Amino acid sequence: MADSAQAQKLVYLVTGGCGFLGEHVVRMLLQREPRLRELRIFDLQLGPWLEELKTGPVQVTAIQGDVTQAHEVIAAVAGAHVVIHAAGLVDVFGRASPETIHEVNVQGTKNVIEACVQTGTQFLVYTSSMEVVGPNVKGHPFYRGNEDTPYEAVHRHPYPHSKALAEQLVLKANGRKVRGGLPLVTCALRPTGIYGEGHQIMRDIYYQGLRLGGRLFRAIPASVEHGRVYVGNVAWMHVLVARELEQRAALMGGQVYFCYDKSPYKSYEDFNMEFLGPCGLRLVGTRPLLPYWLLMLLAALNALLQWLLRPLLLYAPLLNPYTLAVANTTFTVSTNKAQRHFGYEPLFSWEDSRTRTIRWVQAMDGSAQ
Numbered sequence: 001m002a003d004s005a006q007a008q009k010l011v012y013l014v015t016g017g018c019g020f021l022g023e024h025v026v027r028m029l030l031q032r033e034p035r036l037r038e039l040r041i042f043d044l045q046l047g048p049w050l051e052e053l054k055t056g057p058v059q060v061t062a063i064q065g066d067v068t069q070a071h072e073v074i075a076a077v078a079g080a081h082v083v084i085h086a087a088g089l090v091d092v093f094g095r096a097s098p099e100t101i102h103e104v105n106v107q108g109t110k111n112v113i114e115a116c117v118q119t120g121t122q123f124l125v126y127t128s129s130m131e132v133v134g135p136n137v138k139g140h141p142f143y144r145g146n147e148d149t150p151y152e153a154v155h156r157h158p159y160p161h162s163k164a165l166a167e168q169l170v171l172k173a174n175g176r177k178v179r180g181g182l183p184l185v186t187c188a189l190r191p192t193g194i195y196g197e198g199h200q201i202m203r204d205i206y207y208q209g210l211r212l213g214g215r216l217f218r219a220i221p222a223s224v225e226h227g228r229v230y231v232g233n234v235a236w237m238h239v240l241v242a243r244e245l246e247q248r249a250a251l252m253g254g255q256v257y258f259c260y261d262k263s264p265y266k267s268y269e270d271f272n273m274e275f276l277g278p279c280g281l282r283l284v285g286t287r288p289l290l291p292y293w294l295l296m297l298l299a300a301l302n303a304l305l306q307w308l309l310r311p312l313l314l315y316a317p318l319l320n321p322y323t324l325a326v327a328n329t330t331f332t333v334s335t336n337k338a339q340r341h342f343g344y345e346p347l348f349s350w351e352d353s354r355t356r357t358i359r360w361v362q363a364m365d366g367s368a369q
């Protein structure tokens with residue numbers, strides 16, 4: 001094994017490094033990538049927690065920047081050996097316009113790819129999403145599917161559409177010559193619904209339950225299963241892919257990998273209760289309390305209200321026609337492609353993932369029980 005001076009020679013860049021997933025990727029890299037000399041964290045909004053990372057042996061460089069600005073991306077990428085592109089606008093609640101979602105998720109990804117080509121960075125890992133596949137607009141279930149399962153991926157919503165376009169760009173760029181003549185090696189990771197410390201939607205649902213007297217009301221049948229994956233395992237897969245991409249370029253280049261672990265298959269609501277239940281919330285109803293047609297009507301009313309109120313304020317509730325359709329469509333993955341291609345095994349067991357998430361919820365407002 002090379003001594004520490006030789007081993008620490010690589011420069012990594014993580015775009016979106018201050019986000020929910022990005023922060024876990026940053027911390028995982030610092031803990032588990034011994035070859036790091038410099039870790040660049042590029043984000044629109046830098047977190048104050050970055051300061052605590054600057055006391056270690058790895059040079060941590062915080063870069064406030066916008067992936068839609070090509071020159072800012074080029075400056076951040078120049079000299080990096082590996083780019084992990086996790087920056088994105090994750091919006092299925094109508095907060096941002098379709099144009100903005102496309103600008104960030106598609107044009108931003110184009111800028112990252114071109115920056116790699118122009119500056120000579122050879123390895124690019126893209127954080128894609130299960131939504132590149134589905135659920136599709138027809139509500140077809142994807143049951144224990146894998147990377148090769150045939151499925152009619154048809155998207156109308158701007159977010160999944162943008163992720164699909166961006167993923168295509170990344171995979172198509174595999175093999176392009178970068179500055180210096182070497183080939184660009186790319187791959188895309190497709191997490192299912194990520195949960196864990198820092199998950200904003202879980203936080204929102206928790207506080208919604210507190211506002212409703214500790215109760216949540218079942219809207220989705222328990223039989224509708226949604227694949228979920230712990231954020232620490234998604235971060236670990238990113239670290240592993242970035243490490244193995246060079247040695248296994250021929251096998252991994254241009255490939256997609258679902259992110260998976262041992263988290264149980266449950267409905268979105270029942271899965272959330274694994275963490276919210278121990279924190280004092282109760283899910284009312286063994287089956288949906290309202291008929292689906294009424295939920296669709298309420299979702300449509302929310303969409304109409306959002307449109308009417310937009311000139312005055314942002315009204316963006318959890319329930320809208322898209323989120324209802326997604327929540328109500330089974331989407332679970334069962335694959336071992338990441339294990340076969342680069343030896344991935346989840347770093348965190350289901351029990352550990354669950355405990356860590358519960359502790360995070362409990363710490364939110366000192367509700368430890």
Ligand SMILES: NC(=O)c1ccc[n+]([C@@H]2O[C@H](COP(=O)([O-])OP(=O)(O)OC[C@H]3O[C@@H](n4cnc5c(N)ncnc54)[C@H](O)[C@@H]3O)[C@@H](O)[C@H]2O)c1
Nearest residue numbers: 016018019020021043044066067086087088129191193194
């Ligand atoms: N959360 C999930 O369940 C999930 C599942 C699958 C895939 N993903 C993907 O993982 C990635 C990270 O998602 P997340 O859940 O951590 O979301 P997040 O919103 O917490 O993090 C996204 C980060 O990107 C940054 N960002 C947004 N626009 C930017 C821009 N123009 N320039 C630079 N930085 C910008 C944000 O500031 C934020 O820090 C996204 O690409 C998302 O599509 C998320």
Ligand SMILES: CC(C)[C@@H](O)CC[C@@H](C)[C@H]1CC[C@H]2[C@@H]3[C@H](O)C=C4C[C@@H](O)CC[C@]4(C)[C@H]3CC[C@]12C
Nearest residue numbers: 090092129131192193219268318319323324326327
């Ligand atoms: C109000 C009820 C119907 C409630 O059950 C709605 C839940 C809804 C907000 C979530 C159900 C499924 C979620 C999505 C899924 O986990 C996968 C995603 C892909 C990722 O790339 C971004 C997030 C998301 C779209 C995620 C968003 C919240 C849900 C729609």
